[in-house]
Amino acid sequence: MADEVVLLDFWVSPFGQRCRIALAEKGVEYEYSEQRLAGEKSDLLLRSNPVHKKIPVLLHAGRPVCESLIILEYIDETWPESEKKSPRRLLPDDxxxxxxxxxxxxxxxxxxxxxxxxxxxxxxxxxxxxxxxxxxxxxxxxxxxxxxxxxxxxxxxxxxxxxxxxxxxxxxxxxxxxxxxxxxxxxxxxxxxxxxxxxxxxxxxxxxxxxxxxxxxxxxxxxxxxx
Structure with missing residues (x-):
């Protein structure tokens, strides 16, 4: 549970897809949780993002990170190395x-x-x-x-x-x-x-x-x- 990663997302969302790509680049294993675009939103989504009530949301050890650009930076800082343990930062050093x-x-x-x-x-x-x-x-x-x-x-x-x-x-x-x-x-x-x-x-x-x-x-x- 300490390292559990869950992504609340919607299949066609470009904002969610950028999070999926970043996680793949870092070699991070995660659970994908498909959410509804319209209609009643899941309790998990409402609890995880009570302000905007939208995807994507990254849950890391149960703690939510919202907004895709913020999620990308969180992924980059939390997993600074790739799966092969070589430096693989997404953001430039300069x-x-x-x-x-x-x-x-x-x-x-x-x-x-x-x-x-x-x-x-x-x-x-x-x-x-x-x-x-x-x-x-x-x-x-x-x-x-x-x-x-x-x-x-x-x-x-x-x-x-x-x-x-x-x-x-x-x-x-x-x-x-x-x-x-x-x-x-x-x-x-x-x-x-x-x-x-x-x-x-x-x-x-x-x-x-x-x-x-x-x-x-x-x-x-x-x-x-x-x-």
Missing amino acids: PYARARARFWADYVDKKLFDCQTRLWKLRAGEASHEQAKRDMVEVLETLEAELGEREFFGGEAFGYLDVVLVPFVAWFHAYEKLGGFAMAEICPRLVAWGERCKEKDSVAKTLTDPEKVYEFALYLKDKFGAK
Whole structure:
């Protein structure tokens, strides 16, 4: 019980998936607990995250850690070495590089997720939906510029910001369908980065099938009356 790790999550959540990828990168064994997206929430979730009442939540020795970016840092600090006992920190050692990684992680959560949500919440053809499409393209181009010519966002090694962003790669297909644009034309380097990330077992075993993600996005559009 002292080292028991449980992740409260939802299958398609990019926020939960980043936690799963980080745990896999560290070689941490954990129990996965699927939660409900809608309807009555489990008692465990309500007890573990009484403030926001949402996933993901990491339970470590019964103590809850909430909010995915905070969970990532907790995982990085609690298990600083990989399963092979070699240094494998997700965040950079340099303070400035850490600050930049946190800045861009915040950008992903505030900008990319907002555009994604508006793509399926707003009705196609309406002015607000057209603006959401333009905003999404701008965000993707901004992330592409930050990546530049590097293999990964942190340089040559897969790290913190890669873990933060890579779950959204499974949503790229939905972006194209709902936004009416081609990802390979807008951000070819970002698409190639996503393919490199998927070569890692931690990512390949975690990301949801893009077609299933798109079906889920259509479910959300229907739920919000945006079809």
